[in-house]
Amino acid sequence: MKIESTNKVKRGLAEMLKGGVIMDVVNAEQARIAEKAGASAVMALERIPADIRADGGVARMSSVGVIQEVMDSVSIPVMAKARIGHFVEAQILDSLGIDFMDESEVLTPADEVNHINKQNFKAPFVCGATGLGEATRRIAEGASMIRTKGEAGTGNVVEAVRHMRTIINELNEVIACDENEVVALSKKFRAPLHVLEEIKELKKLPVVNFAAGGIATPADAALMMQLGCDGVFVGSGIFKSGDPAERAEAIVIATTNFNDPKVLAEISKDLGEPMVGINIDTLSEEEKLAKRGW
Amino acid sequence: MKVGILSFQGSFLDHSKSILSIGATPVLIKNEADIYDLDALILPGGESTAMKKIDSYLKVFSVLDDFIKSGKPTLSTCAGTILLAKEVIGGDTTIPNIDIQVTRNAYGRQTESFEGSVSFYDNNDIYCFIRAPKITNILTDKVEVIAKHNEEIVGVKQDNIVALTFHPELNNDKYYLNWLDNFIKEGENVRTL
Numbered sequence: 439m440k441i442e443s444t445n446k447v448k449r450g451l452a453e454m455l456k457g458g459v460i461m462d463v464v465n466a467e468q469a470r471i472a473e474k475a476g477a478s479a480v481m482a483l484e485r486i487p488a489d490i491r492a493d494g495g496v497a498r499m500s501s502v503g504v505i506q507e508v509m510d511s512v513s514i515p516v517m518a519k520a521r522i523g524h525f526v527e528a529q530i531l532d533s534l535g536i537d538f539m540d541e542s543e544v545l546t547p548a549d550e551v552n553h554i555n556k557q558n559f560k561a562p563f564v565c566g567a568t569g570l571g572e573a574t575r576r577i578a579e580g581a582s583m584i585r586t587k588g589e590a591g592t593g594n595v596v597e598a599v600r601h602m603r604t605i606i607n608e609l610n611e612v613i614a615c616d617e618n619e620v621v622a623l624s625k626k627f628r629a630p631l632h633v634l635e636e637i638k639e640l641k642k643l644p645v646v647n648f649a650a651g652g653i654a655t656p657a658d659a660a661l662m663m664q665l666g667c668d669g670v671f672v673g674s675g676i677f678k679s680g681d682p683a684e685r686a687e688a689i690v691i692a693t694t695n696f697n698d699p700k701v702l703a704e705i706s707k708d709l710g711e712p713m714v715g716i717n718i719d720t721l722s723e724e725e726k727l728a729k730r731g732w
Numbered sequence: 733m734k735v736g737i738l739s740f741q742g743s744f745l746d747h748s749k750s751i752l753s754i755g756a757t758p759v760l761i762k763n764e765a766d767i768y769d770l771d772a773l774i775l776p777g778g779e780s781t782a783m784k785k786i787d788s789y790l791k792v793f794s795v796l797d798d799f800i801k802s803g804k805p806t807l808s809t810c811a812g813t814i815l816l817a818k819e820v821i822g823g824d825t826t827i828p829n830i831d832i833q834v835t836r837n838a839y840g841r842q843t844e845s846f847e848g849s850v851s852f853y854d855n856n857d858i859y860c861f862i863r864a865p866k867i868t869n870i871l872t873d874k875v876e877v878i879a880k881h882n883e884e885i886v887g888v889k890q891d892n893i894v895a896l897t898f899h900p901e902l903n904n905d906k907y908y909l910n911w912l913d914n915f916i917k918e919g920e921n922v923r924t925l
Contacts, residue, residue, distance in 0.1 A: 439849040439858065440881075447845045450862045450902055454777050454810070457741040476785030478741055478778065513822060513836060514779050515863065537842035537863070560843040690782065691789050694740050695762060705789075 445582070448562030451515065451538065452583035452646040455479055455669055459659065459690050460648070462486050462673040465504065466511035472676070475686035479515040479538065481671070482508035487544050487591030488674035488713065491725070497545045499527040505534060517564070522731050523549025525558075532559045538583070540564045541576075543730035544590045544673075553731070556580030566650065568601045568728055570608035571627035574637075577645055578630040584643065586667070587728040588651015591674050593715035595652045595661065597728055602649060602665045613641050651728070654679070654712050656692030656705055663696035680710030733916055736761045736770040738796070740786040742778015742811060746901040753904060754913040767795050772805040772916045775812025777862065777899055780836070783811065784826055797827045805919035806893045807912070813895040814865050821868065830890045831871040834897075838866035850886060850898055852879040855907040859898040861886075867897060892919070 458478025463469040464486060472480050484500035485493065499520050509516045515537035520527035522541055527548075531539050539561050541554050553576065556563040562582035567573035573584045586605070588598030612623055612634055620638060624631045636644045649662035650671035659670045670693055672686075679685045688705040695701040723729065735751045737744045739760035748758040751774075759766055773796065787793045793815075800806045800816075806829075808816050815826040819833035839845070845862045852859075867885045870877075879887025879896060887896040894915065900908040 440846050441848075442844065442846045444847050446902065447847055447860055447862060450860045450899060451842050451845065453743045453746060453902065454779070454862055456743065456745065456778075457739070458779065458782055473781060474785070476741075476782045478782045509841075514781060515842060532843070535841045535843050562842065687785070687789075690786060694786050694790070698762075 443560040448582040449645055451562055452564070455515070456646055457694060458669045459686075459693050460517065460669070460671045461676055461686060462671075463508060463677070466507045468677055468682075469508045469512045471683050472686055473512045473514050475683055476690035477514060477686065478669070479517055480508060480512060481517045481519065481540065481673075483519065486674045486677060487727075488593070488678050489591075490544060491591040499524070499531070499545070502530065502534065505531070505536065509534070509536070519545055520554065521545040522547040523552050523554060525554045528554050528559060532561050536561050538562050538564060541581075542566065543587055543727045547730050553579050564648070566728075566731060567605065569604045569627070570612070571629045572731065573605055573643065573647070574627070574629040574633040577633050577643075581645065583646045583648065585648040585650040585671055587731070588649070588653070589718055589721075590651045590727050592652050592718065592721075593654040593675055593678070593713040594718055595654070595658045596718055598649050598651045598653060598662060599665065601651075601728070602662060602667055605647065606666055609637065609643065612637050653689075654715065656688045656702055656709075659689045659692045660696035660702055663693055669693065675713055678713035680712075685709055685712075733757065733771045734759050734769060735772045735774060735916060736767060737774045738776060738783070738792075738812070740778070740783045740790070742776045742783070743809075743899065743901055744776045747774045747776050750901050750904050750909060750912060754909050754916075756916060761792060763790050764792050764795050767792060767799060770799065770804070772919050773799055773807070775806070775808040775815055776901070777810030777812060780811040780814040780823060780826070783815065784824070793827050797829070800827065800829050800893065803892045805915050807915065808893070808895045809899055809901060810862065810864055810897060813867075813897055816893065816895055818871060819869070830888065830893050830895050831875050832867050832888055832895065833869035833871060834865040835868045836865050837863050838868065839864055848881045848898075850879055850881050852887060852900075852907070853911070857903070857905055857907065859900060860902050861898050864897045
């Protein structure tokens with residue numbers, strides 16, 4: 439007996455990525471640098487979020503050529519992004535045999551009402567969330583992994599921290615509540631009742647929860663791990679910095695040793711320039727990627 | 733009983749849950765100081781390339797190698813099995829201790845990952861194979877086959893080491909936990925070399 443693409447197999451890959459770092463890359467060379475630095479997966483993109491932000495215009499799924507180039511160059515799992523609601527981009531990625539798909543607010547949304555029905559695909563999905571309601575809605579649609587939205591391409595961790603704290607506080611509210619309160623909390627968070635019931639039973643989210651959006655230094659990665667996330671995505675923070683290979687490696691070590699300030703101090707030495715950050719309050723509402731998705 | 737679990741990256745917390753549910757104490761191994769007074773060792777699934785890289789900084793593999801060679805019970809799953817194999821196709825050897833050849837990502841990408849029936853000793857159950865390696869050759873007759881998926885070898889034992897390519901820690905079924913409990917306790921009688 440053999441069944442592929444079950445929920446358990448999809449969520450299982452996310453379990454294997456835990457404690458690791460998933461890095462944005464735009465070509466085979468960067469993918470190999472990431473793999474060598476100890477990335478547990480790479481995200482194949484045409485442009486990293488900081489450049490998408492700077493260039494403006496419509497951001498779409500990366501070209502198939504870039505994605506295949508990255509898939510052919512490394513032995514670790516390869517992820518790629520589809521626009522929110524763009525189920526045909528997801529169909530294309532699925533047919534390429536991608537290991538994981540990210541229905542991502544970093545790209546320009548294709549549907550302002552509906553997210554992709556993620557149950558229909560062979561590859562698992564990761565989705566961004568700013569709070570428990572959004573996380574549980576994505577899980578109900580079939581997401582096998584959740585990440586904070588943060589504010590991608592800014593090198594500013596403040597939004598990722600806000601989203602992580604919100605998710606954890608709301609999770610704790612559900613876990614601690616009286617069973618008669620679950621329906622009211624489901625209304626309060628606009629969270630599907632069956633997912634909240636699963637959370638109450640497991641005393642945690644039913645899927646892995648990573649940090650993403652603005653992580654630029656080993657200390658940022660360790661901060662997110664200490665706040666309780668299962669691993670980190672690093673986008674622009676690596677290949678927009680002075681020495682990408684060194685920084686990538688340092689962030690990997692920081693994610694494993696997040697509780698050891700001595701190690702964190704040692705690996706933070708001589709790292710070169712971090713990416714230049716952006717203050718969130720200088721961004722207009724339309725420029726905030728975390729507002730995308732619902 | 734204290735069971736060390738290599739905790740660089742991967743499914744180490746799932747193994748930790750298995751250990752707690754058989755009443756033993758899990759110790760998350762992140763540096764050399766954690767490998768002290770352990771009764772058994774688990775090398776979990778995850779990405780073997782990432783674990784190797786992390787070890788180039790934390791340097792615990794050589795100490796784990798001594799521990800494994802001392803004869804204490806050692807269990808590996810998926811990527812952990814790649815770390816222990818004497819021959820690796822599509823990767824490098826790391827802590828070679830078991831006389832098998834493994835091929836990394838042998839089933840293909842994630843879309844080829846599956847839940848499949850496994851006969852593990854005398855029990856049949858369904859377990860997850862996630863971007864799993866295959867045991868593509870057995871190099872000496874010291875290796876005993878203990879688990880099969882259809883006709884494929886998915887678990888072997890050599891002296892104190894059990895190496896699996898699937899993920900029993902994602903099931904934590906009764907049979908597995910009972911086996912794990914016995915496997916760790918048997919270690920008390922293992923002769924120290």
